[in-house]
Structure formats: structure tokens, C-alpha cells
Amino acid sequence: xxxxxxxxxxxxxxxxxxxxxxxxxxxxxxxxxxxxxxxxxxxxxxxxxxxxxxxxxxxxxxxxxxxxxxxxxxxxxxxxxxxxxxxxxxxxxxxxxxxxxxxxxxxxxxxxxxxxxxxxxxxxxxxxxxxxxxxxxxxxxxxxxxxxxxxxxxxxxxxxxxxxxxxxxxxxxxxxxxxxxxxxxxxxxxxxxxxxxxxxxxxxxxxxxxxxxxxxxxxxxxxxxxxxxxxxxxxxxxxxxxxxxxxxxxxxxxxxxxxxxxxxxxxxxxxxxxxxxxxxxxxxxxxxxxxxxxxxxxxxxxxxxxxxxxxxxxxxxxxxxxxxxxxxxxxxxxxxxxxxxxxxxxxxxxxxxxxxxxxxxxxxxxxxxxxxxxxxxxxxxxxxxxxxxxxxxxxxxxxxxxxxxxxxxxxxxxxxxxxxxxxxxxxxxxxxxxxxxxxxxxxxxxxxxxxxxxxxxxxxxxxxxxxxxxxxxx
Amino acid sequence: xxxxxxxxxxxxxxxxxxxxxxxxxxxxxxxxxxxxxxxxxxxxxxxxxxxxxxxxxxxxxxxxxxxxxxxxxxxxxxxxxxxxxxxxxxxxxxxxxxxxxxxxxxxxxxxxxxxxxxxxxxxxxxxxxxxxxxxxxxxxxxxxxxxxxxxxxxxxxxxxxxxxxxxxxxxxxxxxxxxxxxxxxxxxxxxxxxxxxxxxxxxxxxxxxxxxxxxxxxxxxxxxxxxxxxxxxxxxxxxxxxxxxxxxxxxxxxxxxxxxxxxxxxxxxxxxxxxxxxxxxxxxxxxxxxxxxxx
Amino acid sequence: xxxxxxxxxxxxxxxxxxxxxxxxxxxxxxxxxxxxxxxxxxxxxxxxxxxxxxxxxxxxxxxxxxxxxxxxxxxxxxxxxxxxxxxxxxxxxxxxxxxxxxxxxxxxxxxxxxxxxxxxxxxxxxxxxxxxxxxxxxxxxxxxxxxxxxxxxxxxxxxxxxxxx
Numbered sequence: 051x052x053x054x055x056x057x058x059x060x061x062x063x064x065x066x067x068x069x070x071x072x073x074x075x076x077x078x079x080x081x082x083x084x085x086x087x088x089x090x091x092x093x094x095x096x097x098x099x100x101x102x103x104x105x106x107x108x109x110x111x112x113x114x115x116x117x118x119x120x121x122x123x124x125x126x127x128x129x130x131x132x133x134x135x136x137x138x139x140x141x142x143x144x145x146x147x148x149x150x151x152x153x154x155x156x157x158x159x160x161x162x163x164x165x166x167x168x169x170x171x172x173x174x175x176x177x178x179x180x181x182x183x184x185x186x187x188x189x190x191x192x193x194x195x196x197x198x199x200x201x202x203x204x205x206x207x208x209x210x211x212x213x214x215x216x217x218x219x220x221x222x223x224x225x226x227x228x229x230x231x232x233x234x235x236x237x238x239x240x241x242x243x244x245x246x247x248x249x250x251x252x253x254x255x256x257x258x259x260x261x262x263x264x265x266x267x268x269x270x271x272x273x274x275x276x277x278x279x280x281x282x283x284x285x286x287x288x289x290x291x292x293x294x295x296x297x298x299x300x301x302x303x304x305x306x307x308x309x310x311x312x313x314x315x316x317x318x319x320x321x322x323x324x325x326x327x328x329x330x331x332x333x334x335x336x337x338x339x340x341x342x343x344x345x346x347x348x349x350x351x352x353x354x355x356x357x358x359x360x361x362x363x364x365x366x367x368x369x370x371x372x373x374x375x376x377x378x379x380x381x382x383x384x385x386x387x388x389x390x391x392x393x394x395x396x397x398x399x400x401x402x403x404x405x406x407x408x409x410x411x412x413x414x415x416x417x418x419x420x421x422x423x424x425x426x427x428x429x430x431x432x433x434x435x436x437x438x439x440x441x442x443x444x445x446x447x448x449x450x451x452x453x454x455x456x457x458x459x460x461x462x463x464x465x466x467x468x469x470x471x472x473x474x475x476x477x478x479x480x481x482x483x484x485x486x487x488x489x490x491x492x493x494x495x496x497x498x499x500x501x502x503x504x505x506x507x508x509x510x511x512x513x514x515x516x517x518x519x520x521x522x523x524x
Numbered sequence: 525x526x527x528x529x530x531x532x533x534x535x536x537x538x539x540x541x542x543x544x545x546x547x548x549x550x551x552x553x554x555x556x557x558x559x560x561x562x563x564x565x566x567x568x569x570x571x572x573x574x575x576x577x578x579x580x581x582x583x584x585x586x587x588x589x590x591x592x593x594x595x596x597x598x599x600x601x602x603x604x605x606x607x608x609x610x611x612x613x614x615x616x617x618x619x620x621x622x623x624x625x626x627x628x629x630x631x632x633x634x635x636x637x638x639x640x641x642x643x644x645x646x647x648x649x650x651x652x653x654x655x656x657x658x659x660x661x662x663x664x665x666x667x668x669x670x671x672x673x674x675x676x677x678x679x680x681x682x683x684x685x686x687x688x689x690x691x692x693x694x695x696x697x698x699x700x701x702x703x704x705x706x707x708x709x710x711x712x713x714x715x716x717x718x719x720x721x722x723x724x725x726x727x728x729x730x731x732x733x734x735x736x737x738x739x740x741x742x743x744x745x746x747x748x749x750x751x752x753x754x755x756x757x758x759x760x761x762x763x764x765x766x767x768x769x770x771x772x773x774x775x776x777x778x779x780x781x782x783x784x785x786x787x788x789x790x791x792x793x794x795x796x797x798x799x800x801x802x803x804x805x806x807x808x809x810x811x812x813x814x815x816x817x818x819x
Numbered sequence: 820x821x822x823x824x825x826x827x828x829x830x831x832x833x834x835x836x837x838x839x840x841x842x843x844x845x846x847x848x849x850x851x852x853x854x855x856x857x858x859x860x861x862x863x864x865x866x867x868x869x870x871x872x873x874x875x876x877x878x879x880x881x882x883x884x885x886x887x888x889x890x891x892x893x894x895x896x897x898x899x900x901x902x903x904x905x906x907x908x909x910x911x912x913x914x915x916x917x918x919x920x921x922x923x924x925x926x927x928x929x930x931x932x933x934x935x936x937x938x939x940x941x942x943x944x945x946x947x948x949x950x951x952x953x954x955x956x957x958x959x960x961x962x963x964x965x966x967x968x969x970x971x972x973x974x975x976x977x978x979x980x981x982x983x984x
Contacts, residue, residue: 153534154804173531176857182917208550213549217542224531227856262905264899265845270853281915284853311901325912351604353733353793408830432602458564458801464602465610504951521605 053491056315057221057484066313067256069301078298078311081276087143088328094119095145099212101444105205112436112459116284120212121202122433126426128242134316134419137249138242141295146336147214147232150223151280161276169271177234184329187240188336192378194237195340196371199347205265229280232295244333245419246291247319247412248481252312253285253294253301257384260288263439268303276302285309290319301342317484320485323492331411332379335386337380338414338514345521349428366422386411389510397494397503409493410507413486417511420478421518424471428522431467435460468523475522479515483508566804567781568592569619569626574604576757578746583755588629592616596631598785598798604732611790612798615650615783621762621807622672623715626773628652628676628758630783637749638788639680645683646788648749649797650756653782654771654805656728674771676743678756680788723747724758728769738769741801762807773807781805821900825946829954833883834892835979838906840876842896843931844869846906850924857914864924868906869927875965904935904962922976929969936962 052058069075077083101115111117121161132140155162156169162168174324200207217229234238269285272278276299279285283293285300286308300309346352347359347370357363358370390407434459442455463470490504491497570591576582595616600608615632632651638648656672724745726738743766747756764772773779780802786792824832847869854862896903908925913919936959943955 094610103545103611105549106552109548163909171527173528174856174916182915206546209549210546211547213542220538221535224535259902262902262907263842264843266849267853271849283915284908284911284913286911287907290912293912293915325916349603349605349731351606353731356732419797428602436861457566461599461602463601464607467602468607468609523607 054352056317057480059332060315062315062318062321064315065254068251068311068313070310074311075301076306078301080163081302081403083160083298084142086497088145088148091145092142092148095442097213099209101440101446102205102207102209102212103443104442105209107204107206111203111205112433113182113439113443113446115440116205116208116212117202118436118440120208122429123437126416128238128499129419129422129426133242133245134248134321134423135250136296136401137251137291138244138294138296140242141232142240142297144232146212146236147219147229150214150220151229153220154223154228154279156173161274162270163272165272168277170227174227174228175225175266177226177230181234183234183327184240184243184333186234187237188329188332190235191237191240191300192340192375194337195344198344199370200357203360228282229295233281233293240333241337242331243292244337245415246294246320247418248317248415249291249319250313250316252291252314252319253296253298254288254310254312255286256308256310260306264306264307264308269300269304269309272299273305275302275446276300276510278303289327290322292319292325317416317481320415322494323409323489326408326412328408331408334411334418335383336378338418338421339382339417341425342518342521343374343377343417345421345428349425360365386510387415389506392506392509393490393503397490397504399494399496399499399503401493406493406503409489410486413482413489413507413511414514416481416485417475417478417514420481423478424474424518425520427467427470427474431464432461433459434462470524472519475515475518479511482511486511533685534646535636547567548697552693564801564805565594565596566778567594567617567619569805569807571619571623571775571808571810573622573666574620575622575625576759578744578757578759580750581747583629583748583757585636587620587682591618591620591629593629596783596800596803598783601795601797601799604795606794606796608792608795608797608799609790610798611787612785615781615798615800617803619805621773621774623810624762625759626762626807630754630756630758630785632785633752634749634754634789635752636789637680639684639749641681646786646791646793647679648747648754648788649677649679649786649792650747650754651677651784651797652758653677653784654773655780656769656771657668658772658777658779659674671817672769674728674738674769675725675729675735676745676758676760677725678723678745678747678758679725679726680747680754682720682725685720685744686723687746690810726760726770738767740765740767740770742770754789773805774807775807777807779805779807821898823900824903825928825942825951826896827899829950830883830887830890831892831894832884832951832954832958833879835894835896835899836897836903837876837879838881838894838936839968840872840879843904843906844872844876847872850906850908850927853908853918854924858919858920860861860900861919861924864921868924868928871968872964878961902939903938904931906931922973925973925976929966929973932962932966932969938965 054062056062060227069078098116098119102117104468105114105116111121144306151159154172155168158170167293169251194201197207197211202209214234218235222231222235261267264286266273267284267286268275268278270278270336279300281293281295285304288294298311301307301311347355354366358366387407390410391403393410394401394403394406403509438454438457442452442457443449444451472509486507487500490500490507494500494503525720572587572590574584574587576587595614597614598610598612600610602608610630612634615630617628617630619626619628621627630652634648638646639646652672652675654676656674672754721741722744724743726741726743727735728738729735743758743760745756745758747754749755760773762773762775764770771779781804782802783800784797786797792798824835827835847865851862851865851869854865908923908927910919910923913923939955939959939962943959945950946952946955
């Protein structure tokens with residue numbers, strides 16, 4: 051494959067600046083953006099919380115507004131469109147940290163700027179250094195999936211989860227600075243960050259030289275037009291999407307209009323050879339592992355597994371947690387380690403095993419994302435029709451707001467589903483192979499060693515794809 | 525100091541609200557959707573003072589002309605793997621009762637008659653599913669909770685054994701579970717071949733992976749393949765045997781019912797099937813309102 | 820229309836060099852502001868570096884006054900094409916990972932001074948005019964002194980008991 055090209059076709063440096071259109075720039079520089087989107091989602095999530103609150107523990111999940119919107123519509127949109135195309139655009143409009151941020155700023159719309167800085171309400175403490183990574187998010191996301199059997203069928207469980215997230219985000223906003231909750235704690239932030247490195251969209255500096263000359267970096271410290279980056283990035287310098295919450299504050303604060311929103315080829319950030327870490331490697335593997343567990347549990351033919359996940363018995367539930375955690379934290383990482391060890395042996399290069407492990411883990415991201423998209427197709431196509439019901443009767447009080455409360459369960463395009471899943475997985479594999487080959491060249495200095503070293507990783511990716519294909523369409 | 529007090533107070537308020545809200549959500553509220561999963565289609569089961577025999581003549585009996593039928597779209601089963609493959613697009617269903625027995629007739633197009641079993645050879649089949657409770661809780665996504673269902677499963681291979689169609693061949697193709705000599709292509713000592721009482725298995729299931737034959741097999745049936753069309757009759761006594769795992773079919777009542785069809789030639793077996801949504805089954809009493817029965 | 824440094828007259832070059840020091844001082848002050856809430860030690864270091872740059876600016880100012888008296892010059896660093904000695908803290912995720920220590924701040928300064936020295940040396944090689952070449956060499960020597968300052972500071976930092984490895 052051609053060096054410097056994605057799939058040998060598109061130059062990795064290719065960019066199309068969306069903010070070159072004046073109306074796009076105006077929109078993103080307006081303080082209504084993303085506030086208007088957030089306020090809409092605040093309304094939507096209020097209804098979701100109410101539906102969860104009144105739904106109780108035993109209402110059927112597919113007739114609950116909260117469950118359907120969150121776990122069917124939102125989750126599927128997140129995995130199929132928002133993350134792969136728009137990066138962390140969900141974080142742009144996420145209503146969950148809204149209250150916390152409002153309290154910090156004590157402003158909803160305008161910018162608080164006094165004595166040359168943006169003052170924040172709260173204790174403004176620093177998050178502990180040992181937790182300034184993805185480990186906590188890895189554990190919290192995994193722990194959240196222990197209860198996935200409840201969230202998808204018991205409205206009250208969804209209420210408790212969302213309410214806990216909101217409460218925690220408010221508490222952390224009052225204690226810690228900026229978007230500490232989003233950066234280090236939010237269970238869905240970590241995978242969005244990692245998978246956003248594959249996304250087709252980015253916020254980046256246009257001309258780094260302008261920033262180098264610039265004396266007062268409003269994008270970091272804030273000014274009267276906007277807040278310093280709430281995601282604790284240095285917007286003039288960051289090179290990966292991982293922690294960019296796409297709040298567009300840097301577009302507002304930049305005096306030179308030197309920040310841009312670009313379209314770009316997929317996966318280029320996965321090749322940024324800096325800040326890679328074991329926390330992100332584990333995130334990649336955990337996401338792949340959970341996709342497999344979810345499919346086996348929720349769409350597999352093993353009723354016992356469903357009973358375990360649903361806590362039909364305590365021992366069964368503990369077994370599920372034990373197996374689920376072991377698979378994601380030990381078994382899958384250990385299998386990957388074997389392949390990585392093979393890669394290092396094959397390359398015959400004295401590169402630390404940890405570095406090889408961490409580097410190659412990023413090659414699993416496209417395949418992991420594809421597995422989630424395939425899983426999502428298996429959720430939305432058979433179950434999407436329930437959305438029409440819950441839109442008309444969000445609280446299950448017998449309403450029929452839009453005349454669709456009695457719309458029957460109608461699977462859509464389920465005959466095509468296996469083919470769509472195969473296609474999705476194969477596209478994911480293709481990108482993973484492309485990334486793996488390039489990472490091999492980054493990791494092993496000699497080109498021949500890189501080729502030799504890539505083979506075991508390609509073996510892992512191929513075997514995983516075959517396993518997923520067998521699971522999905524067996 | 526004042527600021528710290530305000531912050532601590534706010535944190536306390538938020539945590540309290542969360543705890544109280546969670547308590548009420550978990551333990552105080554429970555709402556069922558009143559309009560959940562109401563079947564759109566109704567299959568009327570009129571009372572007719574007749575029976576049909578389980579024969580080709582019975583399948584084509586003119587009485588079926590007097591019974592309202594419904595053609596129901598079939599969708600591939602995609603709740604649990606292996607998924608269906610949209611192999612059969614629709615099934616036409618009709619039913620009547622005579623006060624003692626209920627008769628169902630299922631018809632669907634199938635260009636091949638598959639009544640054999642073997643390695644990668646699968647039988648055509650159909651099934652009628654009746655929930656065990658009068659108002660079943662709707663299915664729920666992902667976890668596949670069901671109230672439990674009584675399933676009448678007709679299989680062409682079974683039919684051939686019971687009714688004698690190409691029986692010798694079916695016998696030899698039939699897989700066994702007693703002993704298998706690994707170097708033989710098939711079982712050579714068919715010593716545990718139990719007699720099969722009916723072409724229809726009377727089954728019960730309570731969720732994925734729990735399909736079990738009932739202790740009392742009370743459903744009879746027979747199928748005929750002619751000119752690319754299966755016609756299958758299934759019948760059972762209306763009065764239930766009182767066991768908790770048999771669906772009741774009270775006269776004058778309505779029940780939910782669903783149907784499934786397998787095309788063996790296209791690899792359908794087990795969960796790989798085509799299914800209908802829920803249909804409302806209305807069993808009319810003898811004195812049915814005018815126009816309720818017949819076309 | 821921006822001009823190249825090599826196209827300027829010696830007084831203009833010197834004036835631009837003064838502006839560069841002033842600009843850098845302000846950039847360091849801004850970095851100090853950025854790090855104030857986060858790591859006061861790093862902020863303090865950036866403040867020291869800003870003071871150092873101002874001191875450099877004063878020395879160059881004195882040199883200018885000595886050589887060219889009260890002669891005015893409107894050129895600033897903004898008017899030249901090349902980016903000379905701009906210190907840039909390039910770790911875009913530094914706050915996120917909480918990895919920044921005093922050493923990184925000093926390295927930012929060291930890198931800027933090195934770049935500046937290399938730039939002046941290169942310019943000295945390229946220009947024809949003897950006076951300008953001499954000035955570029957002189958500036959390169961000054962930057963070398965500044966570089967030595969950062970090298971010394973880094974060595975002190977490494978030797979300090981609290982230094983991060």
C-alpha cells in the first residue's frame with residue numbers, strides 16, 4: 051500500500067475545511083451553538099428520565115421511551131453515525147454535564163470574563179494525576195455493561211444510570227475544574243474518544259505559525275468571546291480527536307479565526323504516534339470484547355446466558371460478571387498479547403513488548419467499531435418500529451400524541467441484515483489491516499521487519515473477523 | 525468559607541435528589557403500556573358443526589371455503605441466532621372449531637417438498653405459538669423475556685414417519701443419539717427408535733433455549749405438498765388438559781397467536797425460520813353474531 | 820507585504836530582534852497564565868523565562884541605542900516572513916495527562932533559543948552584506964548564551980531532589 055495514503059487511495063493529509071463556508075463558521079462561532087442543541091437534548095432527556103422514573107422495574111423495555119430512545123436510537127446513532135462520521139459530536143450536544151457546566155460558569159449563554167480570565171464557580175481542584183487517563187473510564191464502562199441486561203429492559207435501571215451520571219457530573223463539576231467528569235469519568239466518553247480517532251471530522255488549527263506568533267492564547271485561557279478549552283486541551287497544538295469534545299469554544303475564542311472544522315480521511319489519528327498508552331490499548335480491546343459479549347448474550351441462542359445477565363439467580367449473575375470481566379480484562383488482552391509476542395518475534399527487533407502491544411492495539415479500533423455497527427444494525431432494524439409507539443405514548447399513560455401508539459412491531463430490512471453486517475465487518479477489517487501495516491512500520495524500524503511483524507497482527511484481525519462473522523451470520 | 529458551604533450544600537442536595545429519585549423509581553413506580561403489542565390482525569375462529577379428517581380430502585374440504593382466512597406476512601426471525609433468511613414471504617391461515625376441537629390450516633408456497641433429514645438436509649415445517657397466559661406481557665428487546673408459550677410444531681420429516689410417506693428412507697436418514705460409530709456415515713444400530721405419536725410436537729418454551737416437549741402430546745396434524753404449496757392441518761381438543769404448560773382456548777375468548785414457517789431446502793431449521801407478528805385469535809361461541817363466521 | 824529578515828538593514832534586523840524578545844516574553848507570560856491554576860511551579864518557570872526574555876530585549880535595546888542612537892524603526896516581528904525563536908508548548912494533551920513539569924517548560928525555551936541560534940547562523944551564511952552578516956553572527960552568539968542559560972537551568976532541575984525523571 052502506498053505510504054501516506056489511507057487504503058492506498060486518499061492522502062492522509064487530505065482535508066476539506068467545512069468552516070471555509072461563512073455560514074458554517076458563523077454558526078459554530080455563535081454562542082447558540084451548541085447551546086441550542088444541548089437545550090433540545092435537555093428537554094429530550096427530561097422526558098427520558100421521566101419515562102424511566104415512572105416505568106419502574108418491570109415495564110417492558112420496548113414500550114418505554116427512555117429505553118427505546120437511549121439504548122435503541124441514541125446508542126445506534128452514536129455507533130453508526132455520530133462517532134465514525136462526526137467524531138465526538140455527541141459530546142457537543144450532550145445534556146448530561148449541562149447542569150455542572152452551568153454551575154461552573156454561572157452563565158447559560160454569555161461568557162463570564164473578569165480581570166482577564168474566565169472565573170469559575172466551584173473548588174476548581176485538579177483531578178488526581180494517577181487517574182488522568184482512561185483507566186477509570188475503562189472500568190466504569192465495563193462495570194456499566196455488567197448491568198446492561200437491566201438497562202435495556204428495566205426503565206428504572208436506565209433512570210438510575212442516567213441520574214447517577216448527572217449527579218456525579220454536577221458533584222465533580224463543583225469540586226474539579228472544567229469537564230473533569232467528561233474527561234476522566236463518563237463511561238461513554240472513553241470509547242467515543244478512542245473511536246473518534248477513526249472519525250471523518252476534526253477540529254484543528256489551520257496555520258500553526260499563526261499560533262506560534264500569537265501572544266495571548268485565548269483558546270487555552272479564554273477571553274470575552276468564549277471559554278478556555280473546557281476539555282483541558284491546548285487547541286493550538288493537539289493532534290488527535292481523543293479528548294476533543296467538539297464544544298467549538300476554540301473557534302469562538304481564536305482572534306485570528308485560525309481554528310477549523312475539517313473533513314478528513316478515516317483513521318488518520320490512529321497513526322499519530324504520541325500519547326499512546328496501555329489505558330487506550332485496553333479501551334480498544336475492552337470495546338471489542340464487549341461487542342462480542344453483548345452479541346452472544348443478547349442475540350445468541352443461549353437462554354442460560356440471558357438468565358445470568360438478567361440476574362435470574364444471584365449465582366448466575368455473579369457468574370456472568372465473572373466471565374464478562376475475565377474475558378475483557380484477561381482473556382482477550384492475553385490472546386492479543388500472544389499475537390503481539392508473535393509479531394515481535396517475527397520482526398526480530400528489540401522493541402519493548404509493551405510498546406508493540408500498545409501500538410498495535412490501535413489497529414483493532416476500525417474492526418471494533420465495525421463490530422459495534424454490525425451489532426447496532428441487529429438492534430435497530432428488528433426493533434426500530436417500537437420507536438413510533440413510544441413517541442406517541444412516552445410515559446405509557448395511554449397517550450397517542452402522533453397517532454402511532456398502536457403501531458405494531460414491524461422489523462425492517464431484516465432479510466438484508468446479515469449482508470449489511472458482513473459488509474460492515476469487511477470494511478472494518480480492511481481499515482484495520484491498513485492501520486496495522488502502517489503501525490508496523492512505525493514500530494519496527496526496518497521495512498522488512500515491519501512486514502514480518504505485521505503478519506501475526508493481521509492473523510489476529512482476520513481470526514477476529516471470522517469469529518464475528520460466524521457469530522453474526524453463522 | 526461561605527463559598528465552600530454553598531458548594532457542600534449543593535453537593536448534598538444533588539446526592540439526596542439522586543437517592544430519593546432512585547428509590548422511588550426502583551420501588552414505587554410501575555407502569556404498563558395500555559396499548560402495548562396489540563395485534564393488528566384478527567383471525568376469527570368460527571363455530572362450525574363439522575370436523576375435517578387429517579387427509580388430503582380434509583385439507584381440501586369445502587368447509588375451508590366458509591372459514592375466514594388471513595394471509596400474514598412473514599419476516600426472518602432475528603432475535604436469536606441463527607437468524608432466518610426471509611425464505612418464505614407469507615403464510616395463509618384459517619381456523620374453525622366445532623365446540624370440541626379446533627382446526628388450523630396453514631398454507632404457504634414452497635417449490636420443493638423437503639421431508640427428509642440428514643447431514644445438511646433439513647425438513648420443511650410450520651408452527652403455531654399460543655402464549656400460556658391470557659394477556660401476555662409483550663416481548664422485550666434483547667433479553668427476550670416471554671411469559672411462556674405452548675407451541676405446536678409440525679415437521680414434514682415427522683409427518684412422513686407418522687403417516688408413512690417414504691418412511692423407509694426417512695428411517696435410515698434419521699439421526700440417533702444412542703451410539704454412533706465414528707467411521708460409519710450414519711447410525712447402523714437404530715435400536716432406540718421410539719414410536720412417534722403425532723406429526724405435531726406439542727411443546728412448551730419459556731424464553732430462548734428452553735423448548736421442551738410437553739408430557740402429554742395432544743396435538744395432531746398432517747401436511748400435504750401439492751404443486752408447490754404446503755397445506756398443513758393442526759388440531760387439538762379445545763378444552764385444555766389443565767396442565768400449566770398448555771394454552772387454553774376458551775370459547776368466546778380472544779388469545780394472541782403467532783405462526784412460523786421453515787423452508788428446509790433453504791437451510792431453515794431451529795431458530796432459522798420465518799415468523800409472523802402476533803395475531804388476535806377470536807374463538808366465537810356457537811351463537812356467533814351474524815356475519816362473524818364465513819366469508 | 821511581509822519581508823525576509825535577510826532583506827532588512829542591520830538596524831531593522833536589530834529592531835525586529837528586540838520585538839521578538841518582547842513577543843516571546845509575552846508568550847511565556849501567557850503560558851504562565853495557562854499553567855497558573857494547574858502547576859504553579861511550571862507557571863513560575865515560565866514567568867522566569869519571560870523575565871529572562873525581557874532582559875534579553877533590554878540588552879538588545881541598549882545595543883541598538885549605542886549603535887543607532889535615537890533612529891526610529893516601525894518594523895516589528897509581525898512584518899517579517901520567518902518565524903524566529905517563537906517558543907511553543909507543543910504537547911496539546913499536556914493538561915489532560917497531567918504530565919507537565921518544570922523541565923518541559925525549560926525545554927520549550929531551550930528549543931526556541933536553539934532554533935533562533937540556528938536561524939541567525941544560517942542567515943549569516945546566506946547574506947552578502949558584511950555588516951548584516953556580522954550582526955547575524957552577533958545575534959547567534961547572544962542566542963547561544965541564552966541557550967546555555969536553559970541548559971544550565973535544566974541541569975539544575977535534573978539535579979534537584981524533586982525533579983521528575
